[in-house]
Amino acid sequence: MAGQDVGAPPDRLWVHQEGVYRDEYQRTWVAVLEEETSFLRARVQQVQVPLGDAARPSHLLTSQLPLMWQLYPEERYMDNNSRLSGAYRSCCLSFCLMINRKDPCQKQACEIQKCLQANNYMESKCQAVIEELRKCCARYPKGRSLVCSGFEKEEEEKQTLKRTPQ
Known part of the structure; x- marks a missing residue:
C-alpha cells in the first residue's frame, strides 16, 4: 500500500x-x-x-x-x-x-456581551457572568479557547509581576 x-x-x-x-x-x-x-x-x-x-x-x-x-x-x-x-x-x-473547532466558552462570552450591552458597558454590573466565563476557561487547557485568551494573558501578566523584584 x-x-x-x-x-x-x-x-x-x-x-x-x-x-x-x-x-x-x-x-x-x-x-x-x-x-x-x-x-x-x-x-x-x-x-x-x-x-x-x-x-x-x-x-x-x-x-x-x-x-x-x-x-x-x-x-x-x-x-x-x-x-x-x-x-x-x-x-x-x-x-x-x-x-x-467550536470554542467551548463561546456561550459564556456571548452572555457577557449581552450583559454589558444591557448595562451600558458597566463591567461591575456583569461580574457574575464574567465569573461564569472564568469557570468555563478553567476547565480547558491553555490555548483551547480563543475567548479565554484574555484571561490567559492577564494570568501571565500577574505571574510576571510576581517574579519581578519590587
Whole structure:
C-alpha cells in the first residue's frame, strides 16, 4: 500500500461510517482527528477497508467530522457546514483538512456581551457572568479557547509581576 499511486485527490468524500469515507470512485478513506491549539486537524488517508452498511447521518451527530467534503479550486475542501478547509498533501497517500473547532466558552462570552450591552458597558454590573466565563476557561487547557485568551494573558501578566523584584 505504501508505494501505491492514489491518483488525483477525490472531488467528494461522503461519510460511510464514523471515520470512514468513500469517494466518487468507491475508494475508501480513513479520517483521524488530531487536536491542535485552535482547530482540529483531520488526517485523511486512502486505505482500503471493507465497507459494511452505511451509518445513518442521525447516528453520526456526535462526530466532530463532517458528513461530506467537496473539493473546490486550489485544492481546498469545503465541508457540509460550509467551512472551507485547507488541504495539504503529505507523501502520496494522505491530505489534511482543517476543521475549525467550536470554542467551548463561546456561550459564556456571548452572555457577557449581552450583559454589558444591557448595562451600558458597566463591567461591575456583569461580574457574575464574567465569573461564569472564568469557570468555563478553567476547565480547558491553555490555548483551547480563543475567548479565554484574555484571561490567559492577564494570568501571565500577574505571574510576571510576581517574579519581578519590587
